[in-house]
Amino acid sequence: ETGVTQTPRHLVMGMTNKKSLKCEQHLGHNAMYWYKQSAKKPLELMFVYNFKEQTENNSVPSRFSPECPNSSHLFLHLHTLQPEDSALYLCASSQEPSGTRWSSYNEQFFGPGTRLTVL
Amino acid sequence: SQELEQSPQSLIVQEGKNLTINCTSSKTLYGLYWYKQKYGEGLIFLMMLQKGGEEKSHEKITAKLDEKKQQSSLHITASQPSHAGIYLCGADVGGGSEKLVFGKGTKLTVNP
Numbered sequence: 001e002t003g004v005t006q007t008p009r010h011l012v013m014g015m016t017n018k019k020s021l022k023c024e025q026h027l028g029h030n031a032m033y034w035y036k037q038s039a040k041k042p043l044e045l046m047f048v049y050n051f052k053e054q055t056e057n058n059s060v061p062s063r064f065s066p067e068c069p070n071s072s073h074l075f076l077h078l079h080t081l082q083p084e085d086s087a088l089y090l091c092a093s094s095q096e097p098s099g100t101r102w103s104s105y106n107e108q109f110f111g112p113g114t115r116l117t118v119l
Numbered sequence: 120s121q122e123l124e125q126s127p128q129s130l131i132v133q134e135g136k137n138l139t140i141n142c143t144s145s146k147t148l149y150g151l152y153w154y155k156q157k158y159g160e161g162l163i164f165l166m167m168l169q170k171g172g173e174e175k176s177h178e179k180i181t182a183k184l185d186e187k188k189q190q191s192s193l194h195i196t197a198s199q200p201s202h203a204g205i206y207l208c209g210a211d212v213g214g215g216s217e218k219l220v221f222g223k224g225t226k227l228t229v230n231p
Contacts, residue, residue, distance in 0.1 A: 002161065042123070043162075043207065043221035056218060090161055106211075107152070108219070110161035 003027040004111035006091050012117045013081065021076040021114050023091030032074040033108065034066060035090040043090070049074060081118045088113045123208055125222035133230050137196050140225045142208035144189040151191045152209040153182050156224070162207065165193075195227075203229045 004025045013019050025032065034046040048056035049068040063085075065077040074091055092108040122145045132138050142151065150169045154162040166175045171186030179196045195202055205224040 002163070004161070006161075040223065042223045043209070045218050045220075048218070058218070088159060092162075107164055107167060108162075109164065110154075112161045113159065115159060 002109045002111065004091060004093055004109050006089075006111035006114050008114060009112065010115045010117075012119065013078070014119050015081060015083070017081075018077070018079040020078065021089055021091075021116075023074040023076075023111055025072055025074075025091075025093040025109070025111075027093060027095075027109060029093040029095050029109070030071055031094045031096060032068060032071070033092040033094075034074065034076050035092065037088040037090060037113070039087075046076075078116075081116075083118050086116055086118045088115050123210055123220055123222035125206075125208060125225050127225060128223070129226040129228070131228045131230065132198050134199060136198055137194065138198055138227070139195075140193045140206050140227070142191045142193070142210075142222055144210055146189070148184065148186055148189050148191070149211045151184055152219070153191070153193055154207045154209060156205040156207060158205070165206075198227075198229045200229045200231055203227055 007022045011019060030051050032049045036044045036046055045058050046060045047066045052068045052071055063080050067075040090113045091111040094106055094108045096106055124143045126141045130138060152167050153165040155165055156162045166182045168182055168184035168191060171184060174183045181194045184191045191208060193206060205226050207221050207224045209219045209221040211219060
């Protein structure tokens with residue numbers, strides 16, 4: 001247990017569906033992240049939130065819409081996805097955002113991920 | 120953009136053997152993380168290296184950072200089946216960015 005939970009753990013959806021992924025951290029961290037992990041590709045950063053404000057959008061298509069209502073919760077809203085969006089979506093949190101200073105405060109704690117399949 | 124190359128891509132060893140995984144950066148390393156991932160699960164933090172020449176150990180795993188070579192190595196001594204998984208290195212791209220880049224991972228199998 002890393003203190004970061006994600007629901008659901010598995011999700012199968014059609015291309016016309018709308019669904020949401022949820023991430024919750026119980027660590028009192030200020031930064032939260034969404035990553036995408038596809039087969040045979042490096043882990044890709046999607047979004048960064050720092051104190052509920054989005055500070056990084058790594059050229060993610062608009063069919064992925066993040067929401068961070070507070071420092072403990074992060075959502076990823078999905079709509080009209082494509083089959084190539086099928087992947088493991090990982091949420092992470094850190095006490096401070098990576099890059100602000102190089103210290104143990106930047107260590108990212110990851111959730112177990114949501115395995116998404118788009119039909 | 121910065122890229123991290125991990126080698127080997129996969130590794131199969133007999134229990135009790137030593138092994139080394141390498142992570143090479145295309146640009147200057149400002150620091151490096153090592154994570155372990157079991158298939159289909161989240162990443163577990165192993166170690167963070169901040170300075171050139173730094174070496175850290177945790178149980179039977181040792182990691183080193185060679186800033187000049189823009190490289191880090193992860194060494195496992197007397198491997199056990201519990202060491203099996205995917206090892207990923209991640210690095211800060213620098214310049215105040217909040218972005219970490221990751222290698223593709225090294226899949227380790229340890230046969231009893």
